[in-house]
Amino acid sequence: MGKVRHNKHKPIREGRSIKVGRAESVPSGRGATVQLNDGSELALFNVGGTFYAIENFCPHKGYPLADSPLKGTTVICEHHDWMFDVRTGHCFTAPKCSIEKYPVRIEDGWIFIDV
Structure with a gap:
């Protein structure tokens, strides 16, 4: 499966x-990539009008997930085709490599993410 990378850009x-x-x-x-003021990043996804946020970088080789296809x-x-559930951060490819999710809400058309 390869070496797992530590996400240096994971929001605190x-x-x-x-x-x-x-x-x-x-x-x-x-x-979409969400870059925070401290330089960390999240991946934000719109699935049929429901929004989800997870860590932006794949723990396998560090590729940005926000730039990857959503099915x-x-x-x-x-x-390398690692697969993640955007609702939970669960990694289907290597479950021990699941990533964090972040709560998202929409208020008056604005997207808010809890970090």
């Missing part, structure tokens, strides 16, 4: 909510 949990943009800016079936609620890392 701070117990706060951040406004990241307008819901219409992420089309259904697509992902239903599964994002498939383009580098």
